[in-house]
Amino acid sequence: MGDEREALLLNHQNKSRAFARCVSHPRDELQSFRTWLKWLCVDQSNAWTTCLSWFVFFAFAIVVPAVSHFVLACSDCDSRHSRPYDSVAQLSLSGVATLSFLCLSTFVRKYGLRRFLFFDKLRDESETVRKGYTQQFHRSLKILFSFVLPCFVAESVYKIWWFSSGGTRIPFLGHVIVSNTVACILELCSWFYRAMVFFLVCILFRLICYLQILRLQDFAQVFQVDSDVESVLREHLRIRRHLSIISHRYRAFILWALIFITASQFASLLMTTRPNADVNIYHAGELAVCSVSLLSGLLSLLRSASRITHKAQAVTSLAAKWHVCATVDSFDTTEIETAAAQVAREQIFTESSEGSSDLDDVGDEEDELDNTKFLPSYAYSTISFQKRQALVTYFEQNRAGITVYGFMLDRSYLHTIFGIEFSLVLWLLGKTIGIS
Structure with missing residues (x-):
């Protein structure tokens, strides 16, 4: 080995x-x-x-x-x-x-x-x-x-x-x-x-x-x-x-x-x-x-x-979507909402982002930079809101091309x-x- x-x-x-x-x-x-x-x-x-x-x-x-x-x-x-x-x-x-x-x-x-x-x-x-x-x-x-x-x-x-x-x-x-x-x-x-x-x-x-x-x-x-x-x-x-x-x-x-x-x-x-x-x-x-x-x-x-x-420039929209998904996930995991509401919301997001027939009609026209899929939010627990916001602001103010x-x-x-x-x-x- x-x-x-x-x-x-x-x-x-x-x-x-x-x-x-x-x-x-x-x-x-x-x-x-x-x-x-x-x-x-x-x-x-x-x-x-x-x-x-x-x-x-x-x-x-x-x-x-x-x-x-x-x-x-x-x-x-x-x-x-x-x-x-x-x-x-x-x-x-x-x-x-x-x-x-x-x-x-x-x-x-x-x-x-x-x-x-x-x-x-x-x-x-x-x-x-x-x-x-x-x-x-x-x-x-x-x-x-x-x-x-x-x-x-x-x-x-x-x-x-x-x-x-x-x-x-x-x-x-x-x-x-x-x-x-x-x-x-x-x-x-x-x-x-x-x-x-x-x-x-x-x-x-x-x-x-x-x-x-x-x-x-x-x-x-x-x-x-x-x-x-x-x-x-x-x-x-x-x-x-x-x-x-x-x-x-x-x-x-x-x-x-x-x-x-x-x-x-x-x-x-x-x-x-x-x-x-x-x-x-x-x-x-x-x-x-x-x-x-x-x-x-x-x-x-x-x-x-x-x-x-x-x-x-599509990186800016991708970073903004990533920031939103992480922010929504951070609020969803608070003690205010019940566990049942959390499961229901995750099921709605899963069905709308993965099981929708609209995504099947897109075919190869979308890629990782330009798509409408809901990003997984389990990976953002270690990144603070301020860092994500600063990164999105940087992308908005420094467009490449x-x-x-x-x-x-x-x-x-x-x-x-x-x-x-x-x-x-x-x-x-x-x-x-x-x-x-």
């Missing part, structure tokens, strides 16, 4: 030591992810890969889009092959890709991959958090390609049709078919690279926010056991510190991504609603694919930020952003085609 206990303790220490490392090695848990970064040419772990990464960035994010717009533009083609919205699409995607690449390079160079993804902090987490985060980490690439591939397929169909049907006739390689094939492949690689870099930063932000959600769900368990107020406060301060670190790292990217994408959508709407604008699938197809891609990434960012903010230069990204700010965007659209439509 003692040997088994020592083996378990040694295994736990080895796991904690493995997660405590800040520097990666070739055979760690980031091996497959680092391989994908190398294939995507965004790995900057050494001087060679850094030079290659910057070369590919300049080639696919700047040179190829510029050559495509100025050299391959077919001014004497028929109406279906003209590209009046190509400048907006190229500038929008290249601008967001440049922002994403600069931020990703800064993150990896300044913090390192393990530290940036908070793998070095997992030594202080429970086994549930570690397992859930590593599983989500391995799923992150699948989520990345689920965003990029549908848009890439639509872009590929459009580009192949445009080149194969005579969109350009510039035989810069001596043969029209070979030239069009090379140009089509380069444009598709450029589009795929720019979209992949942008969505990669968005997915990494989503992954880091998922870790904090797991930590908050694990933190909610302290209200169901006989916890010490000081330990609860220390854990919440640690979570708030990590949320502040995430906000500080991503605030510039979120703000500038919102500005760039809003400006690109405004420019797209301004060009497509002109009186002489010819809008159809042949002209505006590429612009539509670009807009859908950028908006999908932006919504992923804002949804992840608002979700973690909602979970962090993702912030951008001091502004909390919660659902109310998302509604504000949507209202501003919608007002701009209605104003522009009213000025151009008379919709108000």
Whole structure:
């Protein structure tokens, strides 16, 4: 029995030591992810890969889009092959890709991959958090390609049709078919690279926010056991510190991504609603694919930020419910009430919190942070009313979440952003085609 206990303790220490490392090695848990970064040419772990990464960035994010717009533009083609919205699409995607690449390079160079993804902090987490985060980490690439591939397929169909049907006739390689094939492949690689870099930063932000959600769900368990107020406060301060670190790292990217994408959508709407604008699938197809891609990434960012903010603020309501349950229990155990009334009240609470059909209808929509279950009150006999009240007051006055230069990204700010965007659209439509 003692040997088994020592083996378990040694295994736990080895796991904690493995997660405590800040520097990666070739055979760690980031091996497959680092391989994908190398294939995507965004790995900057050494001087060679850094030079290659910057070369590919300049080639696919700047040179190829510029050559495509100025050299391959077919001014004497028929109406279906003209590209009046190509400048907006190229500038929008290249601008967001440049922002994403600069931020990703800064993150990896300044913090390192393990530290940036908070793998070095997992030594202080429970086994549930570690397992859930590593599983989500391995799923992150699948989520990345689920965003990029549908848009890439639509872009590929459009580009192949445009080149194969005579969109350009510039035989810069001596043969029209070979030239069009090379140009089509380069444009598709450029589009795929720019979209992949942008969505990669968005997915990494989503992954880091998922870790904090797991930590908050694990933190909610302290209200169901006989916890010490000081330990609860220390854990919440640690979570708030990590949320502040995430906000500080991503605030510039979120703000500038919102500005760039809003400006690109405004420019797209301004060009497509002109009186002489010819809008159809042949002209505006590429612009539509670009807009859908950028908006999908932006919504992923804002949804992840608002979700973690909602979970962090749900701790306040959970702590208030915990305080109420403990207070009610302390009054119920006084000598004023009879034992029969106590049994009847406990039976009512049990039936309403556990046997109600309303809880069965909820399904998986509620978790430990946001539910309507009555907390067990037998665990609070050692915590005084003053300590509980002080803890609840602290939660009310120190709301945690993702912030951008001091502004909390919660659902109310998302509604504000949507209202501003919608007002701009209605104003522009009213000025151009008379919709108000």
